[in-house]
Amino acid sequence: MEVSWETSVTDSINTVYLLFSAYLVFVMQLGFAMLCAGSVRAKNAMNIMLTNVVDAVVGSISYYFFGFAFAFGSGSASNPFIGTDYFALKDIPNSTYDYSYFLYQWAFAIAVAGITSGSIAERTQFSAYLIFSFFLTGFVYPVVVHWLWSSNGWLSPSSSNLLFGSGAIDFAGSGVVHLVGGIAGLWGAFIEGPRVGRFDAFGKPVPMRGHNATLVVLGTFLLWFGWFGFNPGSFDKILVSYPTTTDQGNWTGVGRTAVTTTLAGSAAGIVTLFGRRLIVGHWDALDVCNGVLGGFVAITSGCSVVEPWAAIVCGFFSAWVLIGLNILALKLGFDDPLEATQLHGGCGAWGLIFTGLFAKEEFVVQAYDSGESGVVRPYGLFMGGGWGLIGCQVVEVLAIICWVSITMGPLFYALHKLKILRISTEEEVAGLDISSHGGYAYVAHPDEGHPRFYADYMRLQDQRT
Structure with a gap:
């Protein structure tokens, strides 16, 4: 069949746009690596950077062989819960998108394992990372993707059988990506327990600050940059015209999505800046960085279907969600070195609820029905759209929460029982870099001259011999 010149150009532009968005999302892996490295103590910097690399390479193989099929395979028509047919991409209308669409979805998949890695940092055996990354990327996460982003998923807003007449709106993954990674991290951190010395004998928290604020800030800005592929890039075909107008199409949604993303993160950062100043008595750059990221996580669900002013509301409340959950975590004796559970899990859940409250009808129709006139969909409860969307x-x-809990919880528990989850106390005190990776990330480790460090190190060597 002969393809017209206009169709060929449109397909080419859409493919290049999607690939460019995939590259931006992949840059977020570097952002994760820098953020994680700066947030841990120097004696574990090599370990956390290696785990970020492992999450990417193991996740790539797992997602290629298994994950993509579970996520977007057509499966049985009577099975809306999981896809099975390998590369049976009925969700992709034009085969020219197959490879670029895979690459874009792969970049999302490997980000999930990176979120979970932060929750269990500084006390986890390296082999455990290999196991949970493979399982999370190859099965747990893709099943959720199928629910929301496949056209025959039971929660999908593109399904022919819409739940509550609406389907859930999770445009770029507040739930699919961030809540999945956050809940997986919750179970990992809970089963492992807190790091040695994180809480004193009376259960009071002991500060364990990261060793390099520069890396944390660098990682935050790299993640910010990558989020412009994460959210606007989820319009996987930019050249889509809306039939009832002459001047609107997906390209207008792309710009609006970039703006809402920026405003939500910025609002959350400002609120966190002043909120933490009131609580701890000083200005803290690291808290602000996490606040900014919390705003991005929350807006990721509704970025394409809300007004810019609503994005500021989203960021305002996401900051307080993060601050409140961090306070609660300390009271409960829960230790997450990167606040990944609170940030990605808590703010991701808030982002889903926010979308159900503030989604605008016009934008919902644009994002999910290409602006078709006469289409009626539930939209935000506070915008007059009823209970259908918020229910979804x-x-x-x-x-x-249920799916990740019944899959990742038993996995972490099994690793714990098999004694391949947490390192020994001696190794943890000495540092994962020297105990598992042959040396420190830095030439001169700040603890090397400390008598306690030397004694712990020598005891570890005696155990090995």
């Missing part, structure tokens, strides 16, 4: 958003939150 709540169902998504609960479904993800």
Whole structure:
């Protein structure tokens, strides 16, 4: 069949746009690596950087062989819960998108394992990372993708059988990506327990600050940059015209999505800056960085369907969600070195609820029905859209929490029972870099001259021999 010149150009532009977005999302892996490295103590910097690399390379193989099929395979028509047919991409209308679409979705998949890695940093055996990364990327995460982003998923807003007449709106993954990674990290950190010395004998928290604020800030800005592929890039075909107008198409949604993303993160950063100043008594750059990221996580669900002013509301409340959950975590004796559970899990859940409250009808039709006139869809409760959408958003939150809990919880527990999850106390005190990776990330480790460090190191060597 002969393809017209206009169609060929459109397909080419769409493919280049999608690939460029995939590259931006992949840059977020570097952002994760820098953020994680700066947030841990120097004696574990090599370990955390290596785990970020492992999450990417193991996740790539797992997602290629298994994950993509579970996520976007057509499966049985009577099975809306999981895809099975390898590369049976009925969700992709033009085969020219197959490879670029795979690459874009792969970049999302490997980000999930990176979120979970932060929750269990500084006390986890390296082999455990290999196991959970493979399972999370190849099975747990893709099943959730199928629910929301496949056209025959039971929660999908593109399904022919819409839940509550709406389907859940999770445009770029507040739930699919961030809540999944956050809940997986919750179970890993809970089963492992806190790091040695994180809480004193009376259960009071002991500060364990990261060793390099520069890396944390660098990682935050790299993640910010990558989020412009994460959210706007989820319009996987930019050249889509809306039939009822002459001047609107997906390209207008792309610009609006970039703006809402920026405003939500910025609002969350400002609120965190002043909120933490009131609580701890000083200005803290690291807290602000996490606040900014919390705003991005929250807006990721509704970035394409809300007004810019609503994005500021989203960021405002996401900051308080993060601050409140961090306080609660310390009271409960829960230790997450990167606040990944609170940030990605808590703010991701809030982002889903926020979308159910503030989604605008016009934008919902644009994003999911290409601006077709006469289409009626539930939209935000506070915008007059009824209970259909917010009901679906709540169902998504609960479904993800249950699914990840019944899959990743037993996995972490099994690793714990097999004694391949947590390192020994001696290795943890000495540092994972020297105990597992042959040396420190830095030539002169700041603890090398400390008598306690030397004694711990020598004891570890005696155990090995």
